[in-house]
Amino acid sequence: MEAFKDKLSMSLVRLFAFHLSKQLPSEPNFNEEAFCRTIEAKLDSLELKQRAQLIADEMHKVLPVELNLRYSILRRMLHTRPHANLKVSQQSDEEGLCGWAMMPLGMVVAQHGLENFELSLNLLKDMTSYFSSEFDIRPFIIADQQRALAITSSWVYDDDYHVRRLVSEGTRPRLPWAMQLPNLIKDPSPLIPLLTVLRDDEEEYVRRSVANHLNDIAKDHPDKVASIAKDWLQAEAQPINKDQQKNRLRLVKHACRTLIKQGHPEALAAFGIHPAQVTLNALNTLTSSVCIGDDITFELIIASSAEHEQTLIIDYLVHHKKANGSLTAKVFKWKSVTLSPSETLTIQKTHPFKVITTRQYYSGTHAVSVRINGADYGYCEFELVKPCP
Numbered sequence: 001m002e003a004f005k006d007k008l009s010m011s012l013v014r015l016f017a018f019h020l021s022k023q024l025p026s027e028p029n030f031n032e033e034a035f036c037r038t039i040e041a042k043l044d045s046l047e048l049k050q051r052a053q054l055i056a057d058e059m060h061k062v063l064p065v066e067l068n069l070r071y072s073i074l075r076r077m078l079h080t081r082p083h084a085n086l087k088v089s090q091q092s093d094e095e096g097l098c099g100w101a102m103m104p105l106g107m108v109v110a111q112h113g114l115e116n117f118e119l120s121l122n123l124l125k126d127m128t129s130y131f132s133s134e135f136d137i138r139p140f141i142i143a144d145q146q147r148a149l150a151i152t153s154s155w156v157y158d159d160d161y162h163v164r165r166l167v168s169e170g171t172r173p174r175l176p177w178a179m180q181l182p183n184l185i186k187d188p189s190p191l192i193p194l195l196t197v198l199r200d201d202e203e204e205y206v207r208r209s210v211a212n213h214l215n216d217i218a219k220d221h222p223d224k225v226a227s228i229a230k231d232w233l234q235a236e237a238q239p240i241n242k243d244q245q246k247n248r249l250r251l252v253k254h255a256c257r258t259l260i261k262q263g264h265p266e267a268l269a270a271f272g273i274h275p276a277q278v279t280l281n282a283l284n285t286l287t288s289s290v291c292i293g294d295d296i297t298f299e300l301i302i303a304s305s306a307e308h309e310q311t312l313i314i315d316y317l318v319h320h321k322k323a324n325g326s327l328t329a330k331v332f333k334w335k336s337v338t339l340s341p342s343e344t345l346t347i348q349k350t351h352p353f354k355v356i357t358t359r360q361y362y363s364g365t366h367a368v369s370v371r372i373n374g375a376d377y378g379y380c381e382f383e384l385v386k387p388c389p
Contacts, residue, residue, distance in 0.1 A: 007100040008051040013039050015092050016055060016101065019077040020062060030062050048103075056107035063108070067116050071123050074105060078130060098130040106136035114143055121151045129162040134170040135178045141171065145183050149190055156194050161203040168198055168209040174216040188217045192228070199232060199251060200244050207251045214255035218267075222259055226266035229256050233270055261315060261331040263374025273313055276373040277306035281344070283370060283378030291388035292361045295352045298368050298380065303344045312337050312372055316349060319367040321384070323360070331371065353384065 017032040024030045039058055043051055063070045079096030092101045106127060113120030117140055124133040140148040155167045169175065171194075173185040184191060191213070198210050218225040229252045240248065252270070253260075259267035268274070281301040290296040304310065314334045319327040332351070339345060351368070353361060367381045 005046065005048040005051060008043075008048060008055065008103065010036070010040055010043060012092060012101060013043070013055060015094070015097065016059065016104075018094065019097060020059070020073075023073045023076050024062065035062065052103040052107055055104035056111065059104065059108055060112055067113060067119055071109075071113075071119060074108070074123065075126070077105070078127065100131065102127055102131035102133070106133050110136040110139045114139065117144065117147050117151060121148065125152075125155060125158075125163055125166070128166045129160055132162070132169070133166055134172075134175065137166065137170040138175075138179050138181060141181055141184070142179070145181075145190070153194060156197045161201070161206055164198060164201060164203070165206045165209045167194055168206065168213050172209075172213045172216045174219065185220055188221060188224070196232075200240060200248060204247075207247060208254065211251045211254035214252075215258055218256065218258050222262075222264055223266065225255065226259060226264055226270060229259075229267055229270040260313065261333070261371075263371055263376075265374055268313070268374050273311060273373050276312055276375060277304065277310060278302045278312070278339070278372060278377075279305050280377045283368070283380050285368065285380055285382045286348075287382070289383035289385055290353060291385055292353050292363070293355055293387045295350045296368075296382060297348055297350045299346065299348045300370055300378075301344065301346045302339075302372070302377075304339045304342055306339075307341055309341065310339050312339055314347075315371045316351075317369045317371060317376070318351060319369070319379075320359075321362045321364045321366055323362060325364070327367065329369075334370075355387075 013036055014032075017035045020035070021030060021032050035058060039054055042054055046054060063073060077097050079092070079098040081095065092098055097105065106124065109120050109123055109127075113123075121137060121140055124136050127133050127136075137148065137152065149171075152167055152170075155163050158164055171181065171184065171191050172178075173181050173188060195210050195213060198206055201207050201210075214225050214228065232248060232252055256264075256267045256270070260271075265275070279302065281303055283298065283300050285296055285298045287296065298316075300314070300316075313336050315331050316334050317329040317331050319329045322328055334349060335347070337345060355361070361384060363385055364383070365381050366384045367379055369379045370377050
């Protein structure tokens with residue numbers, strides 16, 4: 001299986017050199033082989049982002065300093081096929097660069113183009129169709145948020161859905177693997193009008209970005225996102241068709257996934273989920289201990305105490321023992337059910353303690369509890385022991 005870092009391989013570096021040589025005829029000092037040798041000497045020991053930075057640094061050395069000339073060359077290095085025909089899996093070739101090649105190209109613009117916001121951001125706008133410029137517009141937002149948003153705001157109406165998505169994805173306050181945007185973490189309000197425009201975009205790719213953006217905001221401003229969820233789900237306030245209503249509901253649910261797991265009352269209420277009227281009859285594990293690497297099964301028995309039918313969102317929490325002996329809870333999705341008046345519900349769940357690289361298990365007392373419509377019920381302890389022979 002190809003290592004992730006090999007998305008930026010020496011074969012791709014040679015394509016960079018090939019296209020640079022085509023576009024730098026007035027630079028007699030540019031030498032394809034020397035360019036490749038310099039990168040090859042270091043590439044193998046580097047991970048993906050480091051490789052991109054190395055290629056970007058070497059390109060910066062050979063490109064003209066003047067931005068109009070530099071960007072003219074970068075544009076001519078892009079793939080010749082129409083944007084609409086390019087996919088993320090499209091390979092760079094002698095017709096031009098695209099896909100993973102955009103990573104170092106975007107770095108060149110982001111790291112050396114701050115002197116001209118308009119020129120640089122519009123190049124990134126065009127480049128995003130070949131892969132994504134979501135990481136590369138962020139230095140401009142950090143340097144001057146007002147100026148950057150003044151340029152990018154109009155992109156929400158662009159014909160290219162890659163560009164529309166860039167408005168949402170590139171401005172996410174806590175975009176994974178990217179530099180955070182402290183000002184937007186503190187005050188996300190400048191982005192809400194743009195997300196509102198994009199919420200009913202015809203492309204799921206764009207709508208999913210809007211949902212992830214709101215989920216980012218929810219980590220710092222839960223009440224704000226709960227309020228947005230309520231407003232966006234009030235269909236009578238916006239005349240939209242049934243398909244749009246369905247898409248809007250899916251978007252808002254995904255946006256509120258963290259709040260729902262946390263049991264945020266206002267977020268749950270936006271979906272018509274109100275405090276549960278139930279009695280906990282039992283929460284038990286079927287065994288008192290489980291070996292690391294095995295599964296444990298537990299049973300929940302609840303009875304409705306309501307006089308009407310009610311919808312319940314049932315999650316469960318595993319309280320893991322940490323290295324210092326304290327417990328920390330992790331929420332896991334379970335199921336949604338509709339409970340009739342006086343109905344009793346009995347359900348079981350099997351949870352794995354499979355050894356994975358992202359979690360360290362410690363022997364000792366653990367526990368399980370359940371969360372129903374945001375409120376926690378029960379607490380059943382069990383022992384997690386060393387792997388069984």
